[in-house]
Amino acid sequence: MTEGDKPMQIVQIVVFKVGGLEYAVGIEQVQEIIDRAEITRVPHAPDFILGVFNLRGKIVPAIDLLRRLGLGSTSQTAQIIVEVATEDHTIGILADDVTETTEVDVNDIEPPSVMIGDTSQKYIKGIVKIEERLMSLLDLEALLSMDETTAGERQVR
Amino acid sequence: MDMSQYLGIFIDEAKEHVQAMNDGLLALEQDPENEQTIEAIFRAAHTLKGMSATMGFENIAELTHSMENVFDKIRHHEIKVTPETMDTLFKCLDSLEEFLTAITADEGGLPDVEHLITELQAHLEGNRPARFEVAATADQPQSAAAPAEPEPDLSLIPLTEQELDEMREEISKGLNPLQIKVYLDRNCILKSARAYLVIRNLEERGQVIRVVPSLADLEEENFDRSFEVVFLSYLNLDEVGSIIKHISEIEKVEIIPYPVPMESTPQSEQVSDQAGSSEQRGEAEHRQKDANASKEHATQVLHKSKVRQTVRVDIEKLDSLMNLVAELVINRSRLAQIGIEIKSSVFNETIGQLAQITTDLQSLVMKARMVPIDQVFSRFPRMVRDLSRELGKEINLIIDGADTELDRSVVDEIGDPLIHLLRNAVDHGIEAPEVRERHGKPKAGMVRLSARHEGNQVVVQISDDGAGIDYEKIKRKAIQRGIIDEEDASSLNDEEIAKLLFKSGFSTAEKITDVSGRGVGLDVVASKIQALNGSVDLESKPGQGSTFSIKLPLTLAIIQALLVKLGHSEVYALPLENIEEIINISPADLKMVQDQQYILYRGQVIPAVDLSKLFEVPDCCHEETDKRTMVVTKTAGRRIGLMVDDLIGQQEIVIKSLDKLIKDVEGFAGAAILGDGTVSLILDVLEIALIQRRLARKSQSEKELVAISE
Numbered sequence: 001m002t003e004g005d006k007p008m009q010i011v012q013i014v015v016f017k018v019g020g021l022e023y024a025v026g027i028e029q030v031q032e033i034i035d036r037a038e039i040t041r042v043p044h045a046p047d048f049i050l051g052v053f054n055l056r057g058k059i060v061p062a063i064d065l066l067r068r069l070g071l072g073s074t075s076q077t078a079q080i081i082v083e084v085a086t087e088d089h090t091i092g093i094l095a096d097d098v099t100e101t102t103e104v105d106v107n108d109i110e111p112p113s114v115m116i117g118d119t120s121q122k123y124i125k126g127i128v129k130i131e132e133r134l135m136s137l138l139d140l141e142a143l144l145s146m147d148e149t150t151a152g153e154r155q156v157r
Numbered sequence: 158m159d160m161s162q163y164l165g166i167f168i169d170e171a172k173e174h175v176q177a178m179n180d181g182l183l184a185l186e187q188d189p190e191n192e193q194t195i196e197a198i199f200r201a202a203h204t205l206k207g208m209s210a211t212m213g214f215e216n217i218a219e220l221t222h223s224m225e226n227v228f229d230k231i232r233h234h235e236i237k238v239t240p241e242t243m244d245t246l247f248k249c250l251d252s253l254e255e256f257l258t259a260i261t262a263d264e265g266g267l268p269d270v271e272h273l274i275t276e277l278q279a280h281l282e283g284n285r286p287a288r289f290e291v292a293a294t295a296d297q298p299q300s301a302a303a304p305a306e307p308e309p310d311l312s313l314i315p316l317t318e319q320e321l322d323e324m325r326e327e328i329s330k331g332l333n334p335l336q337i338k339v340y341l342d343r344n345c346i347l348k349s350a351r352a353y354l355v356i357r358n359l360e361e362r363g364q365v366i367r368v369v370p371s372l373a374d375l376e377e378e379n380f381d382r383s384f385e386v387v388f389l390s391y392l393n394l395d396e397v398g399s400i401i402k403h404i405s406e407i408e409k410v411e412i413i414p415y416p417v418p419m420e421s422t423p424q425s426e427q428v429s430d431q432a433g434s435s436e437q438r439g440e441a442e443h444r445q446k447d448a449n450a451s452k453e454h455a456t457q458v459l460h461k462s463k464v465r466q467t468v469r470v471d472i473e474k475l476d477s478l479m480n481l482v483a484e485l486v487i488n489r490s491r492l493a494q495i496g497i498e499i500k501s502s503v504f505n506e507t508i509g510q511l512a513q514i515t516t517d518l519q520s521l522v523m524k525a526r527m528v529p530i531d532q533v534f535s536r537f538p539r540m541v542r543d544l545s546r547e548l549g550k551e552i553n554l555i556i557d558g559a560d561t562e563l564d565r566s567v568v569d570e571i572g573d574p575l576i577h578l579l580r581n582a583v584d585h586g587i588e589a590p591e592v593r594e595r596h597g598k599p600k601a602g603m604v605r606l607s608a609r610h611e612g613n614q615v616v617v618q619i620s621d622d623g624a625g626i627d628y629e630k631i632k633r634k635a636i637q638r639g640i641i642d643e644e645d646a647s648s649l650n651d652e653e654i655a656k657l658l659f660k661s662g663f664s665t666a667e668k669i670t671d672v673s674g675r676g677v678g679l680d681v682v683a684s685k686i687q688a689l690n691g692s693v694d695l696e697s698k699p700g701q702g703s704t705f706s707i708k709l710p711l712t713l714a715i716i717q718a719l720l721v722k723l724g725h726s727e728v729y730a731l732p733l734e735n736i737e738e739i740i741n742i743s744p745a746d747l748k749m750v751q752d753q754q755y756i757l758y759r760g761q762v763i764p765a766v767d768l769s770k771l772f773e774v775p776d777c778c779h780e781e782t783d784k785r786t787m788v789v790t791k792t793a794g795r796r797i798g799l800m801v802d803d804l805i806g807q808q809e810i811v812i813k814s815l816d817k818l819i820k821d822v823e824g825f826a827g828a829a830i831l832g833d834g835t836v837s838l839i840l841d842v843l844e845i846a847l848i849q850r851r852l853a854r855k856s857q858s859e860k861e862l863v864a865i866s867e
Binding site (some may be wrong): 044 | 727771
């Protein structure tokens with residue numbers, strides 16, 4: 001929702017589909033979009049990390065976004081990998097489809113509502129509304145911060 | 158002229174010279190009469206003076222000039238080496254180091270050298286002993302380091318008996334002994350390159366016995382514009398002359414026959430006798446008595462056969478070169494795989510050649526990156542000397558294996574942790590002399606620093622014969638600091654207690670000294686070493702001393718590995734260096750002890766790990782009764798048997814690091830890309846052993862719990 005007194009501030013986002021829902025990341029964080037490569041499982045890794053794959057000589061972890069958000073799993077069907085990079089990590093997010101690359105006004109991004117649910121909320125920067133579609137803008141830094149997840153999970157059971 | 162582009166080179170070289178002086182002074186302290194040591198220090202000071210003056214660092218030039226004066230007097234036995242002189246000289250070296258650091262950091266505020274120069278002056282004037290007896294060194298000419306004068310006469314270079322013997326043998330085969338003096342053109346820019354050309358040309362046509370000044374000095378341009386060569390060749394004077402004159406930028410060449418006495422008699426006498434009778438050329442005047450100026454370096458015996466040309470290369474370039482080679486190795490494996498599929502002999506032959514070239518290239522790049530660990534070790538004698546004086550302890554530092562080579566990037570990083578551990582050994586480890594005597598130990602403590610290769614790793618150890626660690630005290634401290642609680646403490650064994658020392662916020666020195674105990678603890682050491690993919694362990698016996706063992710990867714990139722299969726499809730790489738043997742076992746060979754499987758291997762009971770189970774491989778396939786393949790591995794002196802489902806083969810792999818996201822997952826040292834482009838995880842045998850032990854302990858304690866609750 002645009003508030004009249006704020007100047008327009010355009011950001012570019014990449015929108016992709018995972019498990020029927022749409023997610024978005026800032027275009028500056030997207031490295032490239034590739035077909036699903038063969039993923040090597042990493043035993044004892046946190047469950048949302050499906051494994052690692054070879055991206056032109058680089059070893060990149062592949063992430064199951066839905067599992068990270070506590071919404072199930074996408075690993076079986078996803079055919080595309082969206083490679084994203086933060087300061088600390090380069091990872092591939094498995095996706096079913098990449099919908100579009102588009103521009104949105106920062107003012108159209110709403111803070112995540114409490115309603116969305118507890119687990120997923122902390123990994124989301126805001127909700128982008130384009131016409132009737134709603135999509136979650138991912139907070140990759142939070143998504144990839146291992147502080148609270150690994151301590152328990154990486155311990156060998 | 159803009160000198161900034163030379164600054165890096167200047168600093169590197171200046172550091173080397175300061176280090177050389179440091180080493181020299183330490184040696185001189187032990188053996189004040191050693192001529193060669195004094196010569197070496199003097200030359201280092203002299204070179205540094207020249208370099209810094211050229212670069213416009215007047216302060217350094219002044220200071221080194223004053224130091225040079227002192228060395229000169231020492232050399233001529235005009236002053237005595239006293240501990241005070243040593244202290245001042247060491248202080249000067251510290252100042253020089255400060256200068257270099259300041260220059261590197263591009264800071265203003267250079268240290269003041271005036272007082273040091275005054276202090277040096279005082280040493281010059283005081284301490285004049287009566288002249289030393291110089292009998293032992295009578296035939297070694299000594300003089301001021303005046304640059305070689307371009308006089309048109311040659312004085313014979315005195316040779317060692319060994320060199321003369323060598324020459325006699327060659328002369329008997331008909332070779333002519335010659336002494337050649339080459340004057341370079343005044344405008345010659347690359348003097349060392351010219352000199353190198355001359356010497357190489359000569360070497361192609363005969364045998365170079367001696368070069369004055371030394372090859373090292375020629376290489377570093379530590380000469381004015383002339384140098385002399387004693388040379389053996391079938392060619393005569395004129396032929397040799399014309400060969401040299403063919404090289405450009407040579408102004409003049411003077412050649413005389415070198416008279417070689419046929420019997421071994423006292424050398425200097427013989428040389429002048431012979432010289433008197435062999436005036437074949439007018440320009441050749443032999444004035445043995447004056448044979449000084451150019452013989453500055455004659456005491457140095459040289460066995461190097463040729464000048465080594467070196468280039469300094471930015472380490473980043475070597476890094477990217479290494480990365481490229483790594484990519485090449487991966488692609489080679491991929492091509493080899495394709496070769497198997499298309500079955501073309503021409504193709505495979507080419508791949509074979511490519512493989513060979515890649516291997517050569519790879520080992521060459523690897524070697525180019527290797528430097529001796531001495532680069533780090535060399536500063537420790539001085540540090541330990543200063544520390545022991547400061548703390549009033551007597552310490553013998555023994556260094557072993559300083560020539561052990563490892564990757565430059567590792568060497569660069571290992572300095573600080575080692576300094577910390579050494580300080581630790583000197584401060585906490587070694588007791589005060591009176592305490593040592595009370596315990597019946599020699600008064601002087603021993604600290605041993607050693608490096609050696611062990612497979613694909615380098616092991617650096619720092620051990621002392623001091624008090625060892627007090628396990629009880631560490632436990633108390635850990636409880637006090639809230640690192641563990643009372644309950645934990647009682648269940649810890651010595652090994653685990655020692656590990657507490659590496660936790661943050663630990664310092665056990667009772668009094669805070671300047672040396673350690675500033676709050677920076679062993680935790681910093683441990684994390685630094687882990688960052689290098691290394692590990693550090695402590696072994697300690699109360700009353701007998703402690704040993705810190707640091708294990709570092711030799712090189713970061715490429716290793717030989719055995720590829721193994723788990724389940725139907727998962728491929729893992731096992732570093733070959735960890736593998737001891739591959740054996741077939743039947744289920745009956747496995748023994749269960751407290752929920753942990755063991756196997757008897759060469760009379761030793763070793764843990765057996767079923768990797769498929771440990772890694773929860775999804776399509777795990779074997780029956781309980783199946784025969785299994787076991788890879789017996791050895792790491793850190795411990796054996797462990799790993800059961801795998803299939804062996805694929807040996808392959809060279811490039812170690813790639815894992816993203817931080819999975820770095821903490823235990824059991825893997827990294828990943829590699831295989832020939833078909835897929836990723837394979839590299840097993841870390843040590844970590845697997847640790848997981849295994851933890852699991853065993855856990856299941857044991859769970860059992861106990863069950864037992865209690867029942």
